[in-house]
Amino acid sequence: MPAKKAPSEPRYAIGVDYGTNSVRALIVDVANGNELADHVFNYPSGEAGILLDKNDPLVARQHPGDYVDGFITSVREAVKKAKKKRGFKPERVIGLGVDTTGSTPLPVDKDGTPLAMQKKFRGNLAAQAWLWKDHTSHAEAAEITAKAGKHKDKYLDKCGGVYSSEWWWSKILHCKRTAPAVFKAAYAWVELADFVPGYVTGNTKPETMTRGICAAGHKAMYHDDWGGLPSKSFLKSLDPALADLRDRYTTQAFPSDQKVGDLTAEVAKKVGLPAGIPVAAGAFDAHTGAVGSGVKPGTLVKIMGTSTCDITVWPGDAELADIPGLCGIVPGSVIPGMYGLEAGQSAVGDIFNWFVNHLTPAKYGAAGDAHVALTKDAEKLAPGASGLLALDWNNGNRTILVDPLLSGLLVGQTLHTTAPEIYRTLIEATAFGARAIIDRFEEYGVQIKEVVNCGGIAEKSPMTMQIYADVCNRPMKVSRSAQTCALGSAIFGAVVGGAYKTAEAASKKMTGVKPTVYKPIKKNAAVYEELYQLYKRLHDAFGTPNHADTFGDVMKKLILIRDHARKAGSATKPKKTAKKTAKKSSKKKGGTRA
């Protein structure tokens, strides 16, 4: 019997990915990105982790305690699973990276403890984390857009010219105006992407914690051109209290190849790892997802989940125009040394989930499984055969219109229109939205040579991928990893752990695409070209204020009427003049079956 050859000891990195409804920890081999173990922790609070306000559909908050519990549980359980695999030892973990949703700011006290973890504020919606998809701050966003647009420092040129209600300053300003007690109690605000690395390395104090360039640059108007955050005088013009906040914010923000600190003994013990593991600066999930999908100049990575983020990079030394409607162009936000370009759609999977949860009849099964049943029927439909067309704005439009006060539109329904037809139409609508984004990149000189998709939808729905290929008339590739955001974070963990000198080098070794590529089908692409022309006309008419054929006010007026009606209270009882007996008999029935 020949003697066993001792294998060279592998090294591992951990990526922790905070999504909208859950957090996932992933342990990978730094040599090749092989995924050893993972664990998902669903946020226990609210509705699928989101705290809602039934009187205001724009509210979306999260309890910070879920983030802390989520880190401990997901990493601990992933480590436990990994320990059952051959060759894994906790001591071989060399680094850890974190990514989160954003802009998701949390009000914190002087020590960096979230207000929501104080008894006094436990149930106060304003004291929670303001989840990225909270759209309550649209008025503040409009105000910031107007004021920043006039500022000499052109704060908005790098983020598409429009400041969003999803972003940092809008939310903080809205809190100041609508929940002054919370605002007053908050010593500072921190991004979730900075809070988690700070928390696990024991450095949460607002003034000293290390911040990531990704959140700061894309959402807080941070840029080296004007020395970090916007000037105090500009912030003062929004509200004097905002200017004070600037002093409680570190002056420099770092890309994710930089470490913020080492895992504390306390946290390490809870998760079953040795203390002292280096932790990388946090970034947004979409950005690490792009890294985990091998983003490079010419490659657009689409992270397709409840919403979609579209990320590409551009050489740091090449010419690059300011592109209107983009979410941001930030040096180093994705790959250090390159421009990170971010676009996105405010809702994609969320629209399909909405349809399944609210409008799908019993014959397609319960919520969740209904996706499969609807897809089965929808994939039999030829493009155009439903006669339907939709706008994908149920959660507003992020790119290229940057307007949260837009809403959905469906046209073409008859008395025979079926649920699978509408389901497919909603998927097509998001594909048209995706095409509008690609077109916008290319109009401004950023050529897209390759599209790599990742995330749940890219993994699970060949029909959706084929529709995207046909609508965009381009091949659609799918990232090899099913958890690219966590993988991207692990790549930064590998870099801060010393396995690679650069994120580019790490990404080359640790990422790839699946062999399956969805290619456009010529006759489908031709039909979708016709439909896209109609989509674009509705898009421009309903999405552009002061458009020549303008309906740009229609969705906004409906929202105004809605908000007014909801404030005014519930419905008035029917006003009938009737004899008692007649009243009684007409009350017995209900419904409008003809």
Place this chain on the structure above:
Amino acid sequence: MPAKKAPSEPRYAIGVDYGTNSVRALIVDVANGNELADHVFNYPSGEAGILLDKNDPLVARQHPGDYVDGFITSVREAVKKAKKKRGFKPERVIGLGVDTTGSTPLPVDKDGTPLAMQKKFRGNLAAQAWLWKDHTSHAEAAEITAKAGKHKDKYLDKCGGVYSSEWWWSKILHCKRTAPAVFKAAYAWVELADFVPGYVTGNTKPETMTRGICAAGHKAMYHDDWGGLPSKSFLKSLDPALADLRDRYTTQAFPSDQKVGDLTAEVAKKVGLPAGIPVAAGAFDAHTGAVGSGVKPGTLVKIMGTSTCDITVWPGDAELADIPGLCGIVPGSVIPGMYGLEAGQSAVGDIFNWFVNHLTPAKYGAAGDAHVALTKDAEKLAPGASGLLALDWNNGNRTILVDPLLSGLLVGQTLHTTAPEIYRTLIEATAFGARAIIDRFEEYGVQIKEVVNCGGIAEKSPMTMQIYADVCNRPMKVSRSAQTCALGSAIFGAVVGGAYKTAEAASKKMTGVKPTVYKPIKKNAAVYEELYQLYKRLHDAFGTPNHADTFGDVMKKLILIRDHARKAGSATKPKKTAKKTAKKSSKKKGGTRA
């Protein structure tokens, strides 16, 4: 014991009402309209009585055998039930009237027997009755509109200026072009409203049967001004074969206070009545419904069912403009001696049923009952609070746009939009459509002083009635009878049976409204006024070709793309380049849950 006083012997009339899905026979007391007994027969063929073509949603046909069986069964069973009531004897039935949907033409042979009852044509869709809501003939309708518009006799001035795909000549011409074998085999065509009275009185021969003015005047361009039907030369300009048909059509059409004949012994025996009962000329259901609701000048009767017909009358000696967009202005078609004015909405209850059948989740119960559950939640909503707005065109628009190639539109949906919100919005959309009709009448000098509603929805949905009151900002009354169409036919039965000299006199005694009146609620009306302005903008933009802010081509283009896609066949399989294993694994899953 005092001697019993012999009661004066009451007299009865029977109304037989052919609806879209069933036929109802009603026996009433001619003295006061009291309803003694009724029976409903559901058409057994097709889907709820309608023969569909799965490749063409515009097709809607019916099997004539259902009409014959429906008469026998409904009248026989109603008579049986009446016989159990005190005082009723079959010999006391003095007259019978018939109303039907329309224009519902049937191809017949020389004896007047429907082709569909011949073995050769039994399963041939073109040989069946072409139900009112069959919209296959839109191209022919457009052609007729164009040619008739230029004709010296202004054939269309009395029917809103636009000939409809729902009407007589469009359907016959479409049959000639698409099913020439059926057209050739047909000696003539008869309206359902004429076929039934002809059949039960033994006079079905096309050349000699007595026709009603209602169908002829509203749907076949019959008018005394040009000597009955359009000229042979005009029909020849459409197709020489149509000119030949003119000769097989009686030259005069009669209002429903005229009898067409007496019940044959054969039919009488089958239904349990004496032979020889006089039968009135047939009319459309909406028209007798108006009579059964007490229509008079200034009173608009809305017959609210799967679709809506809006009927009013105007003094025969008063001035009356030609009103664009109306379905018809025909002397004597409702009340002899008065102009009958007809408008309508192509789908009302049908839209609500569509939503229940296709888009209502399990929690609201099974189809049918879901109306009640959805209404329960929808009536809690304040006007405007959903942020939604819809166009009510799932089955095209009959009045005021007269365009079957329009479709539905829904705007304002978010990720939180619920089924009851959409359900209510669809009801509101039909109310906006109703208001557009009332406005059109009044713009042309036909004042509407009172609105009386009847039909299933008016009976069963107080919420809908309140919405209509609020949207139209007018009180909504409800007809006393729950079966006004059948009652109106019975009223004509009473007239031809000699109980009254005129339909007006009979109507005064035999009809009434319920004590319940829905009055507009001021604050609701204010919100709906705002929403109506938005509705009207979308209505004009999407419904008017060549409108300034034009989207008048969008729905039509979608239909063209749809029809082309359906002809081209089914979906193409996803086109992937992949290794076998990858292909297999991606096939395992489905759905787009994010």
